[in-house]
Amino acid sequence: MVEKQNFRDAMSRLGAAVNIITTDGPAGRAGFTASAVCSVTDDPPTLLVCLNRSASVWPIFSQNEALCVNTLAAGHESLSNLFGGKTPMSDRFSAARWRQGVSGCPQLEGAVASFDCRISQVVSVGTHDILFCELVALERNDDTHGLVWFDRGYHQLMRPAC
Numbered sequence: 009m010v011e012k013q014n015f016r017d018a019m020s021r022l023g024a025a026v027n028i029i030t031t032d033g034p035a036g037r038a039g040f041t042a043s044a045v046c047s048v049t050d051d052p053p054t055l056l057v058c059l060n061r062s063a064s065v066w067p068i069f070s071q072n073e074a075l076c077v078n079t080l081a082a083g084h085e086s087l088s089n090l091f092g093g094k095t096p097m098s099d100r101f102s103a104a105r106w107r108q109g110v111s112g113c114p115q116l117e118g119a120v121a122s123f124d125c126r127i128s129q130v131v132s133v134g135t136h137d138i139l140f141c142e143l144v145a146l147e148r149n150d151d152t153h154g155l156v157w158f159d160r161g162y163h164q165l166m167r168p169a170c
């Protein structure tokens with residue numbers, strides 16, 4: 009049996025993009041920071057997001073039918089901390105500029121990419137819900153540098169100059 013702490017220590021060695029997952033709809037607006045995001049299939053274009061059911065945002069994401077995965081850029085570290093902590097929702101959103109995407113969910117200005125999705129399926133595993141998300145629209149910003157969560161800290165990824 010692998011201990012939880014041992015698992016987390018090993019998982020901290022897997023670098024991952026940092027994302028702010030937003031939603032809006034009948035249950036209201038919410039957002040949280042997530043590194044557990046992954047591409048599932050490109051036909052139809054689908055990704056997954058793992059959300060802890062004990063998070064304050066869970067009731068909102070479980071009622072709304074859409075979300076947007078906003079992949080963070082270098083410079084978004086403090087915004088990531090805001091959406092990853094015990095911060096009131098209004099403080100989280102007032103710290104950045106947002107547009108409304110096709111799905112109605114907030115899209116972060118200056119994100120590396122924004123994946124606007126409808127939630128197509130939800131599977132519960134252990135403490136988390138896996139949200140399968142089918143793309144309805146996407147935006148890319150190729151002028152930004154990347155941001156990775158590795159070894160419990162942020163690391164900026166610079167694009168090489170041409």
Ligand SMILES: NC(=O)C1=CN([C@@H]2O[C@H](COP(=O)(O)OP(=O)(O)OC[C@H]3O[C@@H](n4cnc5c(N)ncnc54)[C@H](O)[C@@H]3O)[C@@H](O)[C@H]2O)C=CC1
Pocket residue numbers: 015016017019020043044058060092135160161
């Ligand atoms: N998948 C998740 O739910 C994740 C949650 N977090 C949360 O963010 C905070 C800071 O995390 P770290 O500084 O990276 O240190 P940490 O020691 O809490 O986590 C190390 C690594 O373990 C994994 N992990 C952590 N909590 C998990 C969970 N409840 N379920 C599945 N995997 C989990 C993630 O890959 C994480 O980067 C913690 O409260 C952590 O729970 C962070 C990353 C992923």
Ligand SMILES: Cc1cc2nc3c(=O)[nH]c(=O)nc-3n(C[C@H](O)[C@H](O)[C@H](O)COP(=O)(O)O)c2cc1C
Pocket residue numbers: 026039040041042043044045058059060062063064065088089091092093094095157
């Ligand atoms: C870098 C980072 C990555 C995180 N990744 C996830 C994740 O993939 N899934 C998740 O459920 N929570 C993740 N969290 C934690 C949530 O962001 C946090 O629980 C969420 O903001 C809810 O907090 P609240 O209950 O105070 O509102 C992450 C936090 C940080 C700082």
